[in-house]
Amino acid sequence: MKVLVVGGGGREHAIIKKIKENRNVTDIFALPGNGGIAKDATCVNIAAKDIKQIVKFASEQKIDFAVVAPDDPLVLGAVDSLNEIGIPCFGPDKKAAIIEGSKVFSKNLMKKYNIPTADYESFNNKEDALKYLETCEIPVVIKADGLALGKGVIIAQTLEQAQEAVVSIMEDKVFGDSGNNIVIEEFLTGPEVSVLAFTDGKTLVPMVSSMDHKRAKDNDEGLNTGGMGTIAPNPYYTESIAAECMEKIFMPTLHAMKNEGRTFKGCLYFGLMLTPKGPKVIEYNCRFGDPETQVVLPLLESDLLDIMISTSNGTLNKDIVKFSDKSACCVVMSSDGYPQKYDTGFEITMPDDNMIYVAGAKLDGDKLLTSGGRVLGVSAIGDSLSDAIKNAYNKVDNVKFANAYYRKDIGQKALKAL
Ligand code: AMP
Numbered sequence: 252m253k254v255l256v257v258g259g260g261g262r263e264h265a266i267i268k269k270i271k272e273n274r275n276v277t278d279i280f281a282l283p284g285n286g287g288i289a290k291d292a293t294c295v296n297i298a299a300k301d302i303k304q305i306v307k308f309a310s311e312q313k314i315d316f317a318v319v320a321p322d323d324p325l326v327l328g329a330v331d332s333l334n335e336i337g338i339p340c341f342g343p344d345k346k347a348a349i350i351e352g353s354k355v356f357s358k359n360l361m362k363k364y365n366i367p368t369a370d371y372e373s374f375n376n377k378e379d380a381l382k383y384l385e386t387c388e389i390p391v392v393i394k395a396d397g398l399a400l401g402k403g404v405i406i407a408q409t410l411e412q413a414q415e416a417v418v419s420i421m422e423d424k425v426f427g428d429s430g431n432n433i434v435i436e437e438f439l440t441g442p443e444v445s446v447l448a449f450t451d452g453k454t455l456v457p458m459v460s461s462m463d464h465k466r467a468k469d470n471d472e473g474l475n476t477g478g479m480g481t482i483a484p485n486p487y488y489t490e491s492i493a494a495e496c497m498e499k500i501f502m503p504t505l506h507a508m509k510n511e512g513r514t515f516k517g518c519l520y521f522g523l524m525l526t527p528k529g530p531k532v533i534e535y536n537c538r539f540g541d542p543e544t545q546v547v548l549p550l551l552e553s554d555l556l557d558i559m560i561s562t563s564n565g566t567l568n569k570d571i572v573k574f575s576d577k578s579a580c581c582v583v584m585s586s587d588g589y590p591q592k593y594d595t596g597f598e599i600t601m602p603d604d605n606m607i608y609v610a611g612a613k614l615d616g617d618k619l620l621t622s623g624g625r626v627l628g629v630s631a632i633g634d635s636l637s638d639a640i641k642n643a644y645n646k647v648d649n650v651k652f653a654n655a656y657y658r659k660d661i662g663q664k665a666l667k668a669l
């Protein structure tokens with residue numbers, strides 16, 4: 252079986268390593284992949300957003316199954332285009348990917364179907380948004396409607412900051428057309444949980460829960476990043492909260508999408524906040540999270556490719572999805588300075604390890620050089636969360652590159668919660 256994976260980060264590396272375990276797989280192509288992924292798949296220099304070239308390549312190579320991992324190609328309709336030439340895919344079509352592609356859409360969906368989320372209003376012009384702000388409690392949250400590389404959310408601590416955010420998004424267009432519309436919403440508090448779920452549109456099977464660490468510095472200080480580390484399972488996410496989420500959030504979302512003529516297939520990501528008034532949705536993503544995937548997939552005991560195929564042909568059932576009851580931790584090693592300015596091009600040396608997932612590195616001959624902000628994710632599992640954390644940091648000590656930076660406290664908040 253020939254499998255194509257669109258994307259080229261740590262998440263894609265984790266997906267590819269798991270797909271490799273399937274004995275029917277003969278070839279894996281990564282578009283574009285990266286220098287680390289090149290050990291596990293054939294990397295082809297086609298950008299993840301270049302749908303025309305992706306389809307051409309898939310057709311020429313007679314690909315049997317495609318996995319579209321990042322948000323951009325999903326929102327642009329990569330799955331629709333691949334399906335059109337007869338290639339089954341893991342991932343939602345364009346109509347369903349809007350659940351991540353438009354925050355105005357997802358907020359309106361939640362309101363219409365009574366799915367718990369922060370109170371909000373949406374706006375398509377600056378004047379109304381500014382007027383509305385005068386009535387809001389502070390802090391208040393401003394979100395650009397469209398994709399913004401995970402940066403389109405501003406938590407304003409004063410009215411002035413909120414006004415500045417509206418002007419910079421809607422007038423100065425700091426996030427481009429993503430800011431033509433905005434959502435202004437209530438500030439919620441409570442622990443955050445990420446829950447990824449497999450779905451074929453009818454059945455939904457949640458994966459093990461996880462916790463991201465989005466800020467650049469220890470103690471959740473510093474700038475927001477794509478994610479500096481993760482742990483799984485998330486200790487705040489108890490069995491009773493999981494049952495409540497299934498009943499009040501997950502299944503209602505699945506039914507809502509179906510009812511809107513936007514049946515969702517693939518991985519639906521629920522970003523949740525456990526507020527004093529119960530779990531609420533902070534955001535939906537139409538894909539695997541990064542770096543959540545780097546702790547969730549190591550704990551998956553079943554065959555990933557079989558599950559992915561079942562989401563596309565409507566045969567998913569919970570018996571084919573089994574997770575280990577161990578814990579996992581992923582420490583992201585980045586270039587110092589990320590998410591702002593940083594230098595790259597430094598040689599990476601690391602042990603041969605099946606749970607080191609490369610994100611920002613390129614090959615130079617047989618040397619691996621840093622090439623991005625998030626360079627790699629070092630994951631490990633353990634019988635307990637504290638073992639998993641220890642094992643991950645022990646491995647980190649054996650990964651070397653100049654200018655390396657990582658948080659020292661991944662999992663500490665979760666340990667305190669236990
Ligand atoms: P997002 O890009 O939607 O994942 O948002 C980034 C982060 O902003 C989330 O992980 C939360 O920590 C925070 N956030 C988003 N919406 C809210 C909200 N309504 N109240 C409090 N924090 C929020």
Ligand code: GLY
Nearest residue numbers: 463478540541542
């Ligand atoms: N780690 C958050 C995300 O993938 O959006």
